[in-house]
Amino acid sequence: MADPSRDDAVFNQSPPFADVNLFASDGALREAVSREGADWAAVDLDVFGGVTGSAAAIEFGRRANAHPPELQSFDAEGRRIDHVAFHPAYHEVMAISMAQGLHGSTWEHLLTGGAPKSGAHVARAAGSYMAAQMEPGHCCPITMTHASVAALRHVPELAGEWLPKILGRTYDPRTAPAAVKSAVTLGMGMTERQGGTDVRANTTRAEPLEGGRGGAYAITGHKWFLSAPMSDAFLVLAQAKAGLSCFLLPRLTPDGDLNGLRLVRLKDKLGNRSNASSEVEFESAQAFLVGEEGRGVATIIDMVTLTRLDCAVSSAGLMRQALARAIHHARHRSVFQRLLIDQPLMAQVLADMALDVEAAVALAFRLARAFDGGTDEDEAAYRRLMTPITKYWVCKTAPALVTEAMECMGGDGYVEEGGFPLLYREVPVNAIWEGSGNVMGLDVLRVLERSPDTVQRVLEGIDQIGRGEPRLKTALDRIEALLASAMRDQSVARALVEQLALAQAGALLLAHAPQAVSDAFLATRLDGARHGTYGASAAKLDAAAIIERAAPAPI
Ligand SMILES: Cc1cc2nc3c(=O)[nH]c(=O)nc-3n(C[C@H](O)[C@H](O)[C@H](O)COP(=O)(O)OP(=O)(O)OC[C@H]3O[C@@H](n4cnc5c(N)ncnc54)[C@H](O)[C@@H]3O)c2cc1C
Numbered sequence: 001m002a003d004p005s006r007d008d009a010v011f012n013q014s015p016p017f018a019d020v021n022l023f024a025s026d027g028a029l030r031e032a033v034s035r036e037g038a039d040w041a042a043v044d045l046d047v048f049g050g051v052t053g054s055a056a057a058i059e060f061g062r063r064a065n066a067h068p069p070e071l072q073s074f075d076a077e078g079r080r081i082d083h084v085a086f087h088p089a090y091h092e093v094m095a096i097s098m099a100q101g102l103h104g105s106t107w108e109h110l111l112t113g114g115a116p117k118s119g120a121h122v123a124r125a126a127g128s129y130m131a132a133q134m135e136p137g138h139c140c141p142i143t144m145t146h147a148s149v150a151a152l153r154h155v156p157e158l159a160g161e162w163l164p165k166i167l168g169r170t171y172d173p174r175t176a177p178a179a180v181k182s183a184v185t186l187g188m189g190m191t192e193r194q195g196g197t198d199v200r201a202n203t204t205r206a207e208p209l210e211g212g213r214g215g216a217y218a219i220t221g222h223k224w225f226l227s228a229p230m231s232d233a234f235l236v237l238a239q240a241k242a243g244l245s246c247f248l249l250p251r252l253t254p255d256g257d258l259n260g261l262r263l264v265r266l267k268d269k270l271g272n273r274s275n276a277s278s279e280v281e282f283e284s285a286q287a288f289l290v291g292e293e294g295r296g297v298a299t300i301i302d303m304v305t306l307t308r309l310d311c312a313v314s315s316a317g318l319m320r321q322a323l324a325r326a327i328h329h330a331r332h333r334s335v336f337q338r339l340l341i342d343q344p345l346m347a348q349v350l351a352d353m354a355l356d357v358e359a360a361v362a363l364a365f366r367l368a369r370a371f372d373g374g375t376d377e378d379e380a381a382y383r384r385l386m387t388p389i390t391k392y393w394v395c396k397t398a399p400a401l402v403t404e405a406m407e408c409m410g411g412d413g414y415v416e417e418g419g420f421p422l423l424y425r426e427v428p429v430n431a432i433w434e435g436s437g438n439v440m441g442l443d444v445l446r447v448l449e450r451s452p453d454t455v456q457r458v459l460e461g462i463d464q465i466g467r468g469e470p471r472l473k474t475a476l477d478r479i480e481a482l483l484a485s486a487m488r489d490q491s492v493a494r495a496l497v498e499q500l501a502l503a504q505a506g507a508l509l510l511a512h513a514p515q516a517v518s519d520a521f522l523a524t525r526l527d528g529a530r531h532g533t534y535g536a537s538a539a540k541l542d543a544a545a546i547i548e549r550a551a552p553a554p555i
Pocket of ligand 1: 187188189190191194195196197198225226227228269272277429432433434435436437438439442
């Protein structure tokens with residue numbers, strides 16, 4: 001204990017939030033992993049939780065963001081190199097996540113043969129949730145690499161060549177032909193200047209060199225956003241004779257020269273600063289058709305769906321990290337001679353935030369299980385409907401929660417060393433990319449229109465869990481009314497999506513969370529008025545019990 005009479009004494013400050021095992025200290029996560037089918041991964045996840053929560057890993061994350069990547073267009077002699085130089089700390093976090101297999105673990109059965117490992121998506125989601133807390137920016141290339149297999153696996157020639165390298169777990173950042181590398185990463189290029197949502201407006205052209213499935217094309221045009229431009233290859237959309245098509249575009253040609261891919265500049269982004277996002281021009285870049293000509297969106301959509309799951313998982317991780325830090329601080333900081341955690345108004349705020357973290361974790365991991373569900377009809381319906389809904393709600397809830405958690409820290413929350421500015425700058429991006437909020441709403445309307453059955457299956461699931469629970473029943477009635485108007489009126493899509501997210505989260509918490517959590521969630525999110533700012537509900541919460549469960553292990 002510091003001597004308070006000394007001028008340089010530091011007292012009444014919380015100890016650094018470091019060396020916290022992100023798995024062991026997170027009860028909601030551990031339960032979700034077990035409940036959704038990945039109990040077998042618990043020991044491994046516990047080790048990964050120790051690594052990602054370590055002081056060393058947090059420092060890697062801080063440095064990787066404090067020293068963003070730099071574009072080096074030419075070498076000293078004026079030769080074009082189109083190189084992006086990263087801080088060594090970025091390579092460290094990439095190596096940690098790739099060693100865990102976050103860029104490919106769910107696809108390993110494609111190489112070894114046999115069925116997908118049960119619970120593989122849930123186990124990977126748990127790793128991604130912790131990796132995002134360690135350093136969120138690098139999750140972009142990790143996610144894209146993992147998701148790319150969903151498209152590539154349909155072309156045996158390309159899959160045979162690239163899969164063994166995609167599944168490698170020893171990160172290899174060299175610019176070298178894939179054949180000599182221990183592992184590769186992949187990016188994706190869809191967004192052009194004139195449109196990201198409306199990719200059918202893409203103007204980038206593909207001219208056949210050989211033609212046919214897996215055949216070579218020359219790609220000419222541009223992409224307005226191409227993240228992780230040092231990836232070894234990219235899945236890009238371009239207009240071929242039969243329409244918009246998907247191509248695999250390696251960064252190097254087969255003989256090891258730079259392919260026709262010119263990095264114009266790197267984006268100066270609000271957050272996500274450790275990750276490079278480039279503007280790029282293609283000059284007859286050699287690429288290979290993935291899927292059929294004219295079926296580009298259909299080919300790449302499975303990849304996009306997987307990245308949407310990751311957006312939700314990663315935002316849930318950021319929410320958890322913000323909440324854990326806020327609770328940690330409140331346990332150590334006294335104001336008016338009383339610890340913040342013991343002050344009723346602070347407890348109300350923290351508990352209210354904890355409810356959204358519980359809901360985000362429940363939704364994200366339930367969705368991950370649906371990706372483990374293969375062809376099971378209920379799981380397929382859940383995936384189809386709940387992917388946009390989960391992405392929408394979790395990614396949109398996260399920024400408000402991170403802001404509130406930052407405020408719980410007082411002035412320290414606003415200062416770089418504490419880590420909150422990194423979280424705060426990062427957190428909006430998951431709502432924007434991979435389909436922004438309105439796009440998720442419209443996607444849900446599309447499900448309603450094309451397969452109303454899908455919605456009914458999910459609603460029945462909620463009803464079965466609720467068994468007449470009055471607040472869930474009221475929510476379901478509200479949803480039925482919204483469903484009726486949504487068919488005529490697009491503008492209610494967000495209202496519908498939000499209600500579906502809250503009802504599904506309420507059902508999951510009712511079935512699996514302690515009563516203090518589920519009661520409070522149903523009372524504040526499903527009963528009557530729309531939930532406003534944190535801590536503003538007049539409902540009486542069992543704040544102590546909710547916070548106790550959410551609190552990271554005491555330090
Ligand atoms: C950091 C970062 C990295 C990125 N990296 C990549 C990458 O690697 N590869 C890649 O391809 N893209 C990438 N993107 C691009 C991103 O996916 C797009 O920005 C996103 O899809 C939105 O497209 P847009 O910017 O063209 O906006 P627009 O499509 O113009 O949309 C603008 C707004 O309009 C809304 N909207 C669209 N249609 C409708 C409608 N019918 N009704 C109501 N509202 C609508 C959208 O929800 C959005 O809010 C990245 C973006 C960021 C921020």
